[in-house]
Amino acid sequence: MALTHKQKRxxxxxxxxxxxPLYIIISVTLVSLLExxxxxxxxxxxxxLGLLWALPFKAVFKGVGQADPDAPEE
Numbered sequence: 001m002a003l004t005h006k007q008k009r010x011x012x013x014x015x016x017x018x019x020x021p022l023y024i025i026i027s028v029t030l031v032s033l034l035e036x037x038x039x040x041x042x043x044x045x046x047x048x049l050g051l052l053w054a055l056p057f058k059a060v061f062k063g064v065g066q067a068d069p070d071a072p073e074e
Contacts (some may be wrong), residue, residue: 003030003059003060004070005063005064005069005070005071006068008060008061008062008063008064009064011060012060012061012064013058015057015060020053022052027046027049031045031046039059
């Protein structure tokens with residue numbers, strides 16, 4: 001099922017406004033349960049988690065900042 005440009009924009013907005021803050025809260029909570037590891041390990045964990053969240057949504061975010069290709073020409 002291919003998403004239309006309008007659907008991609010709506011889903012990306014939902015992901016960024018709702019999903020990302022929830023992911024950040026969960027990530028920080030899980031890392032804090034490790035009882036503050038070494039700063040370099042903690043930095044690596046946050047960098048890995050920061051990249052990991054975007055991988056499943058790559059198709060949704062692709063082309064969202066561009067003009068709607070299906071819109072009629074003015």
